[in-house]
Amino acid sequence: MRTKLALLLTAVGVLLATVPLVAHHSFYAEFDADKPIKVTGAVTKLEWENPHAWFYVDVKDESGKTTNWGFEMGSPNILLRAGWARNTLKIGDVVTVEASRAKNGANIANAKSVILNRNGQKLFTGSSQGTTP
């Protein structure tokens, strides 16, 4: 079984952009890149369907209260080609997620980074957020 998800990049003469990058269009209608969130918790559900794969995580706050957060990734078609399998993330896996929150305050966010805590592996999320910092 593969233990490594890798997207190899060989860049020859990549020039830095002189104009700011515009993200995938409807990202800005739904999520706010200036509202970051970082949480750790166990996966409770996975939706491996188009147009976007989603996974849900139970997050406990300091008072012990649990909130279930939903995180959006790219299309499963794109994730599969980047090395994912349908069972790469399993119910119960503990993950650390960095994401951009929804504008409307719902407990959902667009996942920029997902780390599988049991082995420290960083997963390709196919996030539609622009790649400018």
Added chain:
Amino acid sequence: MKSIAAATAVLFIFTAPTFAQWAKVQDTSLPRTRDGKPNLSAPAPKAQNGKPDLSGMWTPEVDPNALPPGATTVESITGFVPPRYFVDITTGMKPEDAAMTPWGADLFTQRQASRGKNDPAAHCQPPGVPAISVAPLPYKIVQTPKMVLILYEGESVFRQIFLDARRPVEDPQPRFMGYSTGKWDGDTLVVDTVGLTDKTWLDARGHPHSDALHLIERFRRPDVGNLEIEVTIDDPKAYVKPLKYTLKASLVPDEDLLEYFCAENEKDVQHFQ
């Protein structure tokens, strides 16, 4: 905006095929090197009529300007890198070559202000031609003597390009994929398309087109591994002069299309603001 003349050869090597689908089936029509890999720089295969055979599964080149600055390691790229021209078809054009008419500019401004939420593609409608050629999902060209069929993974739509010298359709019912005819000009397949619905955006920013758009695509396959489509947007209602840009795509050998139905689990629209 400076034009960025990047002689960029960006190669994404996917370490794993979609192994949950068909087991790997080798395309026996592709020339191979000694280690069994497809020889992507071999001359393009020829069809029975001696013309280049465009058949194959193709994936659009990524936008070299969309990579994170200084990205050289795998781990730095966990997000989606859009294909070139997916976000903006006027990338690299001089402003005077991309000038819109007042009608076009007005519509473009409205769409930009909407943050993409009114893009029909954000509501699970097909992106239309030529935007679908730079969707981040591959397409399969099937070339026959009288028709070229293109199967697009995005929204699982098809397109027929008729090579039988039929007369252009009159008063067409607008379609997302239009009505296409093609003919060979040497080793280039010149495709004319009309009857495109004006609902679709030409890119994610919202560049407009009218229903009078006359789309010309010149398809070339310089070698086994490469496809080029020189696009001309001839639409005087929207653009002062025709827009020209060239799409490049790479062969995806020994793979097959997946399905993509946006309506399967669309959850974003309800959150749009």
